[in-house]
Amino acid sequence: MQLVVGRIGRAHGIKGDVTVEVRTDEPELRLGPGAVLATDPAATGPLTIESGRVHSGRLLLHFEGVNDRTGAEALRNTLLIAEVDPQEVPEDPEEFYxxxxxxxxxxxxxxxxxxxxxxxxxxxxxxxxxxxxxxxxxxxxxxxxxxxxxxxxxxxxxxxDPPPGLLAEPAEDDGENGAAGKTEDGGK
Structure with missing residues (x-):
């Protein structure tokens, strides 16, 4: 089974590092050095993670064979996909894939x-x-x-156990009160 575990963002620096939007609860497992990830679009992958680090709260990854800013920029918006055994479950019984x-x-x-x-x-x-x-x-x-x-x-x-309003259908907008909440004098 394939799971999207991240999305590549902007290039970081000139040596091929990229920022990654993490989409997994287990980044240390799915996005660690040596992980081989399929990609979407498929033409850019597979990609092998050479190294990773956190910088200013963002995950930075370096992939094998991507050694300059141009190569890193070409990967922007690529989805990273991990192969996961469908029988695999998290260690914590309160967590789910x-x-x-x-x-x-x-x-x-x-x-x-x-x-x-x-x-x-x-x-x-x-x-x-x-x-x-x-x-x-x-x-x-x-x-x-x-x-x-x-x-x-x-x-x-x-x-x-939904709180009141969570499952309510959206109110119909009749178009007459497009400036809801404003008074005729501009809300003053």
Whole structure:
């Protein structure tokens, strides 16, 4: 199974280093020296990580054969893809790989069907479960214990306890109040 574990950003310096937007909870495992990664677009890979370091809070990687800024710039926006054994699971029972969560049914604590997990968005503060509802809406559910108290892989479902408004359908905009919240005198 293939997982996107990062996206190459800007070149850093003149020796071929690149910044990387990390898209994995295990960067030390997936993005460590010696890791061989497939790429999207495929024409740029596979890439082998020669070295890596953190600089000013950003991960910098150096790939074998990329030894100047021009080569590094050519890799910008390339997705880094790791091959992962589908049977592999994290050591912590409270952690999950994206592929374990995608396609799980989502139900509320009272059993109401919400939809299916389409993807996981990794944000700096916490992850979001992107859930597609039966009427093809997307709902973003913060993947925190207070809102997602149970992941049952055996039953292939995620149980959520949504706060008020999380699952509400978006309000219809009738177009008449395009400047909602402003007064006629410009909001003064």
């Amino acid at each position: 994206d592929h374990q969560l995608v396609d799980l049914d989502v139900v509320t604590v009272d059993g109401t069907q919400v939809g299916r997990i389409k993807e996981i968005a990794h944000l700096p503060g916490h992850d979001l479960l992107i859930v597609t509802t039966p009427d093809d809406r997307e709902v973003m559910v913060p993947f925190v214990a207070e809102i997602v108290p149970e992941i049952d892989l055996a039953e292939q479902r995620a149980v959520i």
